[in-house]
Amino acid sequence: MTAKLVLVGCGHMGRAMLSGWIGSGRIAPTEVVVVEPNEDLRAKAAALGCAAVAGTEGLPADIFPKIVVIAVKPQAIRDVLAGYARFGNGATTFVSIAAGTSVATFESILGEKTPVIRCMPNLPAAIGKGMMVVFANGHVSDKARDFVAGLLAASGEVASVDDERLMDAVTAVSGSGPGYVFHFIEALIAAARTAGLPAETAARLAVQTVYGAATMAATSSEEPGVLRQQVTSHKGTTAAGLDVLMGDEALTRLITETVDAARRRSIELGS
């Protein structure tokens, strides 16, 4: 069978990436088979033009995929992987987006010569603005690495790390990061409401402010700290606000604790 890619799990992140791959034309939907127990999610995969089956028993007996992407929860990985062991130790490259789960776990279940790429994406991959960070084991061929890098580039920016242990920090920063930013937006909306703005205006101001500032930080040649200073008039309103956020390094300490908690959870999920 000619399927190039099997996507295992088509939930939030799996579907976000799948739509990017197909939308960019980097892979044809007819080259993808999705394995997903949830009927509604299978229907969404089918709407993209992919074959969708409920479990491994639905895969064609003669299928020999180039790539198997594992996009299930870390807690389910060990059980799920057993069903794909027949593709291990061979020409199929496994790509895992699961938090915490190490290459060694994949090798122990699929065979120690199995090509494995860990990738930590983030949710903005759904709109082509993701941050994907990869770590590959020594069995991944240059050809497979290039093919996967091309697929991932459809979802946003791609970076790599040489030390797998850094994937826990990556997960805590860019993998979980959109969650922190969404909460910051929620908090800014709540504060805007407290300051008297109507709900719709509060939401519009908060979202556009974060969007505009993030776009400026991404495109400006200036460091974020310099941009911050450009907003901050001497003895003005921003200075008054930043005294609260930056006093005693309040926000830096909170974000450092936040990232550390997520990093420690990533380590736990992998053990």
Ligand SMILES: NC(=O)C1=CN([C@@H]2O[C@H](COP(=O)(O)OP(=O)(O)OC[C@H]3O[C@@H](n4cnc5c(N)ncnc54)[C@H](OP(=O)(O)O)[C@@H]3O)[C@@H](O)[C@H]2O)C=CC1
């Ligand atoms: N959400 C995010 O922003 C990010 C998530 N990740 C990683 O992506 C992975 C998936 O997370 P997320 O998409 O949020 O989770 P979801 O729960 O949304 O998606 C996982 C999907 O896998 C399905 N599934 C369960 N068992 C199997 C199986 N045996 N075969 C095929 N599919 C199965 C689940 O179905 P059911 O619900 O019926 O069990 C579910 O639809 C996780 O490992 C997470 O660490 C990484 C970066 C960011």
Ligand SMILES: O=C(O)[C@@H]1CCC=N1
């Ligand atoms: O919350 C999680 O565990 C996953 C991994 C990174 C983002 N979501």
